Amino acid sequence: MPRPSIQLLYSVDDPSARGELSDDDLVRLYRYPGDGRRRLRTNFVSSLDGSVQGPDGRSGGLGTASDSYVFALHRALADAVVVGASTVREESYRSIDLQPWQSELRERLGLAPYPALVIISGRAQLDPVIAQPEQGEGGPVMIITTSGKPEDDLAPLRDAGIEVVESGSTVELAAALQVLGARGWSRLLCEGGPGLHRDLLAAGLVDELSLTLAPVAVGGQGMRSTSGDALDPPRSFDPTFVLGGEDGTLFTSYRSRD
Incomplete structure (x- = not known):
């Protein structure tokens, strides 16, 4: 099924520009700058x-x-999709899988095969099924949570292949994003x-x-x-x-x- 037609209505870079956008045009508009900054x-x-x-x-x-x-x-x-735990539960998030055109685009742009799913959760009370994509293969899953939880509570998540990062008594968001940047994940989507x-x-x-x-x-x-x-x-x-x-x-x- 062809994608719906999408038109440019306004651009700050060229206020007079209008018209139909190709796939490449859309990529140029939405692509993250390539300067490596998070x-x-x-x-x-x-x-x-x-x-x-x-x-x-x-x-x-x-x-x-x-x-x-x-x-x-x-x-x-x-590089990574960042979500809160409540959204993961309500929207039934899973490890991110891709359609062929998404995979081809990522390969062309030199990105990893799949974006990571990063969940911000104070309690980390999540179903390990999130490690499994809806179909086919999917990207890595990481949970950033607070420290001090019994290992038995975290073991099912880790056994499912989920990386659990404990970050102190509270999840500081700036520090959490630094963790992602250290992995080379500078293009973040919440x-x-x-x-x-x-x-x-x-x-x-x-x-x-x-x-x-x-x-x-x-x-x-x-x-x-x-x-x-x-x-x-x-x-x-x-x-x-x-x-x-x-x-x-x-x-x-x-x-x-x-």
């Missing part, structure tokens, strides 16, 4: 009325065909959840924010892309580009002013 990008899909959860309580309930493609492109360009997103913003660790607007309003009590205390001061971002899918989906990208 960068963290967050990616969320939201309804028009601000919910990051569809009627089924999951972000996938908001998905469109063009969003599915861009979501997969984000993953294809990342897919949630809202609590982790808020804490990353508060710590000044978000370099880019990608927000997809699905062409639906859902009502209800769905969460926003952040949850928790207000950010003081609020974090400011500048727009970099806006894309439009043929199915009515809008893709926005922002760069942190910090």
